[in-house]
Amino acid sequence: MTKPAQTPTGTAQDGPVSSPISNSALPDFTGYLIKRSWVTIQRDLRDVLLGFDLSQRSMSVLSVVIGNPDINQSDVAAALSIERSGMVVIVDELEGLDLIRRTRAATDRRAYALRATLKGHQLHERVRAAIIAHEDRIFANISPAERASLHTILLKLVEG
Amino acid sequence: MTKPAQTPTGTAQDGPVSSPISNSALPDFTGYLIKRSWVTIQRDLRDVLLGFDLSQRSMSVLSVVIGNPDINQSDVAAALSIERSGMVVIVDELEGLDLIRRTRAATDRRAYALRATLKGHQLHERVRAAIIAHEDRIFANISPAERASLHTILLKLVEG
DNA sequence: TATTGTTATACTCTATAACTATA
DNA sequence: TATAGTTATAGAGTATAACAATA
Numbered sequence: 001m002t003k004p005a006q007t008p009t010g011t012a013q014d015g016p017v018s019s020p021i022s023n024s025a026l027p028d029f030t031g032y033l034i035k036r037s038w039v040t041i042q043r044d045l046r047d048v049l050l051g052f053d054l055s056q057r058s059m060s061v062l063s064v065v066i067g068n069p070d071i072n073q074s075d076v077a078a079a080l081s082i083e084r085s086g087m088v089v090i091v092d093e094l095e096g097l098d099l100i101r102r103t104r105a106a107t108d109r110r111a112y113a114l115r116a117t118l119k120g121h122q123l124h125e126r127v128r129a130a131i132i133a134h135e136d137r138i139f140a141n142i143s144p145a146e147r148a149s150l151h152t153i154l155l156k157l158v159e160g
Numbered sequence: 161m162t163k164p165a166q167t168p169t170g171t172a173q174d175g176p177v178s179s180p181i182s183n184s185a186l187p188d189f190t191g192y193l194i195k196r197s198w199v200t201i202q203r204d205l206r207d208v209l210l211g212f213d214l215s216q217r218s219m220s221v222l223s224v225v226i227g228n229p230d231i232n233q234s235d236v237a238a239a240l241s242i243e244r245s246g247m248v249v250i251v252d253e254l255e256g257l258d259l260i261r262r263t264r265a266a267t268d269r270r271a272y273a274l275r276a277t278l279k280g281h282q283l284h285e286r287v288r289a290a291i292i293a294h295e296d297r298i299f300a301n302i303s304p305a306e307r308a309s310l311h312t313i314l315l316k317l318v319e320g
Numbered sequence: 321t322a323t324t325g326t327t328a329t330a331c332t333c334t335a336t337a338a339c340t341a342t343a
Numbered sequence: 344t345a346t347a348g349t350t351a352t353a354g355a356g357t358a359t360a361a362c363a364a365t366a
Contacts, residue, residue: 024227025288026220030307031201031295033314038198039241040318041191057333060186067184074347081199083335088349110342110347128185135191141320146313147190153302153310154193158200160301217356234324243358248326270324270365323366334355343346 041138048134052127053097057082059127061090062116065100066124070113072105099123201298208294212287213257217242219287221250222276225260226284230273232265259283 026032042056049059057080064076071079073087091114094100099120102112116124139147186192202216209219217240224236231239233247251274254260259280262272276284299307 024223026223026227027315027318029291029295030311030314031198031205031291031298032220033311033318034194034198034201036241036318037314038191038194041194045191055332060192063184063186067186072347081196082333084348085336085350086334091348105347108343108347110340112348131189131191135189138191139317142313142316146316149309150313150317151190151193153306154190154197155187156302156306157299157310158187158193158196215355232324242356244325245327245359246357251325268324268366272325321366324364326362326364328361329359330357331359332355332357334353336352336354337350338352339350340348341346342348343344 044134044138045131048130049127052123052130054127055090055093057086058090058093061087062094062099062120062124065094065114066116066121069115070103070105072108072111072113074111076114094120204294204298205291208290209287212283212290214287215250215253217246218250218253221247222254222259222280222284225254225274226276226281229275230263230265232268232271232273234271236274254280 045056049056052059054062060080061076064079065071068075068079073091074084077084077087091100091102091112095102098117100114100116103115105111105113142150205216209216212219214222220240221236224239225231228235228239233251234244237244237247251260251262251272255262258277260274260276263275265271265273302310
């Protein structure tokens with residue numbers, strides 16, 4: 001049924017990867033591995049955050065607001081590379097959970113100054129701990145040195 | 161649990177933030193860095209594949225079919241960790257572009273045996289070259305050693 | 321009874337345009 | 344005019360359930 005990878009039209013046959021069911025040249029691309037990694041992580045993380053009534057986006061926004069008190073919605077959107085229009089529902093959701101508050105900015109009456117509530121700070125700290133445990137689970141099969149190396153390289157990548 | 165407080169930036173009582181916007185503790189999580197990396201890569205890759213009338217999913221399916229001639233749709237879905245139901249539209253799209261063909265499997269009359277056309281093989285090879293150039297662009301700011309290390313670690317991660 | 325391909329459905333995420341009120 | 348927040352909308356991508364034909 002499934003034949004070993006063979007290339008009828010003389011395609012390049014290099015590729016050190018041979019899986020039980022080979023997905024061809026895909027694992028040769030680092031971008032594909034990053035995607036697959038994210039899919040795996042995202043599925044586990046979704047379940048973790050579900051226990052706190054948070055989505056991945058709302059957790060990100062909460063984290064940015066805590067890191068930058070009195071930030072406005074547009075700047076949060078820019079920090080997370082998402083659209084301003086998408087911020088509305090997320091801030092609504094976080095405000096509905098009493099985790100952050102919209103207060104009017106003193107200098108600009110168009111904008112809100114976002115600030116986390118005490119409940120927001122406390123929940124954020126608990127979620128942080130849960131995510132640390134989640135990552136320990138995800139990265140259980142690679143060494144601490146490799147994990148640190150991965151972190152450093154990715155940090156360099158996203159900041160470049 | 162006490163906070164490690166190794167957050168690079170983002171103090172809590174600076175008043176109105178108009179200086180650099182940090183995203184708080186988010187970059188401490190490797191999963192977040194993987195997500196941000198994927199978003200960056202995905203945006204560039206989308207434009208690359210657009211020039212070939214391909215989506216990321218259809219390119220993945222084409223690649224798997226070429227790597228595994230006469231594979232059926234369910235096995236492709238399993239190889240890519242996507243749902244069987246999502247395969248239908250992708251295979252329809254690839255067949256419409258005359259890149260792959262659905263032929264009846266000899267052993268199982270329920271299933272199709274997927275096989276790439278000559279046009280499919282040729283396009284796949286051109287897209288491969290384009291993706292290699294795309295990745296060279298994406299990883300331009302990290303060293304070859306780091307890039308190789310990244311690839312090795314991610315491969316270990318997705319296979320574990 | 322289980323599986324393959326299929327359809328329908330829904331939910332999330334993302335992207336765009338346009339509107340209001342302020343600047 | 345330009346910007347902050349908002350609304351509406353449309354398009355992907357993903358997930359689930361159910362069905363007919365076949366195993």
